[in-house]
Amino acid sequence: MYQLSDYDYDLPEQLIAQVPAADRKGSRLLALDRNTGSVSHHRFSDIADMLSPTDVLVVNDTRVIPGRLLGRKSTGGKAEVLLIDFAGGTREKQGDRNVFACQCLVKSSKKPGIDTEILFEAGLSARIQHHHGEGVYTVLFSSDQPFEKALEQQGRVPLPPYIARSENREDSPDDKNTYQTVYAAKNGAVAAPTAGLHFTGDLLAAIREKGVEIHALTLHVSYGTFMPVRENDIRNHKIHTERYHVDEKTAGRINAAKKQGRRIVAVGTTSVRTLEYLADENGNISAGSGSCDLFIYPGYRFRIVDKIITNFHLPKSTLLMLVSAFAGKGKILDAYQVAINEKYRFYSYGDAMFIG
Numbered sequence: 001m002y003q004l005s006d007y008d009y010d011l012p013e014q015l016i017a018q019v020p021a022a023d024r025k026g027s028r029l030l031a032l033d034r035n036t037g038s039v040s041h042h043r044f045s046d047i048a049d050m051l052s053p054t055d056v057l058v059v060n061d062t063r064v065i066p067g068r069l070l071g072r073k074s075t076g077g078k079a080e081v082l083l084i085d086f087a088g089g090t091r092e093k094q095g096d097r098n099v100f101a102c103q104c105l106v107k108s109s110k111k112p113g114i115d116t117e118i119l120f121e122a123g124l125s126a127r128i129q130h131h132h133g134e135g136v137y138t139v140l141f142s143s144d145q146p147f148e149k150a151l152e153q154q155g156r157v158p159l160p161p162y163i164a165r166s167e168n169r170e171d172s173p174d175d176k177n178t179y180q181t182v183y184a185a186k187n188g189a190v191a192a193p194t195a196g197l198h199f200t201g202d203l204l205a206a207i208r209e210k211g212v213e214i215h216a217l218t219l220h221v222s223y224g225t226f227m228p229v230r231e232n233d234i235r236n237h238k239i240h241t242e243r244y245h246v247d248e249k250t251a252g253r254i255n256a257a258k259k260q261g262r263r264i265v266a267v268g269t270t271s272v273r274t275l276e277y278l279a280d281e282n283g284n285i286s287a288g289s290g291s292c293d294l295f296i297y298p299g300y301r302f303r304i305v306d307k308i309i310t311n312f313h314l315p316k317s318t319l320l321m322l323v324s325a326f327a328g329k330g331k332i333l334d335a336y337q338v339a340i341n342e343k344y345r346f347y348s349y350g351d352a353m354f355i356g
Helices: 044-050 147-154 194-198 201-209 248-259 269-278 318-327 329-341
Strands: 028-032 039-043 056-060 062-064 068-073 078-083 090-094 097-108 117-119 125-133 136-143 186-189 213-219 242-246 264-267 288-292 307-311 352-355
Touching: 028 044, 028 329, 039 044, 044 201, 044 352, 056 248, 056 269, 097 125, 097 147, 136 147, 194 307, 201 213, 213 248, 213 269, 242 269, 248 264, 264 269, 269 288, 269 307, 269 318, 307 318, 318 329, 318 352
Parallel strands: 028 352, 056 213, 056 264, 062 186, 264 307
Antiparallel strands: 028 039, 068 078, 068 117, 078 097, 090 097, 097 136, 117 125, 125 136, 213 242, 242 288, 307 352
16 A cells, blocks of 8 residues: 555556647546445536535636746856746846746756856846755846746746647647636646646536535645655655645635535645645644645545545556545556546546546
8 A cells, every 4th residue: 555566557658638628628527436436437517417516616726837938048058947936936126127036947958057147038037046956946037027927928838748749839739728727816836736627617607506615725736746756665755845825715614614514525636635734633724825745645534525526647646646545546546447448538638537
């Protein structure tokens, strides 16, 4: 149960989705009963019928920033900068320049030193301020326009490594829009909370009309979500931290629903981790902001989440371990094999599961 090899499975490469479904809610949906292990097959639009009027749906409203910047060092060499803590960044005005500083991953042919300058287009530049190790630097950006505007113009969506894209923007799909939930509101993520990609405005309206409450929390998905587990005993793995925020109203409504015996349905593993991180022994959550570093793997006792809407996750990943903790490793891997046999699409742009 605690060996990394226990969470491996074989996936044909052609089942890794490279582009989103033409219709978000038209994706396939595999429903898994975690008590019996039985599975059934649906379209994601069916989720409105599968929810009960008393359910509470909890979504993550983080917004993916176009945080991948391609530039050149002042000496001429290519450099790539990936913003990894936008939400923790600082802003100030220096004369007529807009200055923004945050932690970034920096890649170049030669390891950049302190004060290395990196130049981008349209008056945006960056300077290395501090090296934290493992390719992480504090980078000071300077622009003649508000930094967020410069980032929207110059930045690219930092897609997962298993999604292939040309460096030519014109050849690529519109990932800035499709790799974003329709309810994304708070800038800060470097990866989308992908279970939410299946919802449309119409589908959410139908769910609300049924009586289901929908509440949002924020967890800014970090680059650590793609970091592999390298420990053979998964209990020795140190999970990445991610910034979260839950307001008083949301916490109060979720707590009230839980006391009334209503089901809490978490959309995505990010919502699950945030809710469970904030839950006390009685299943009450506290409002607030901070850093979530909860690693959920088999043996964990869930305090608040009753059902999960999620995508299909990578082998040996912490996300696969989380859903295995919720439904049982054997039932999850059996369901994954059914999905493979039925040629479901996997990972970020792939199909979905409803586990309950």
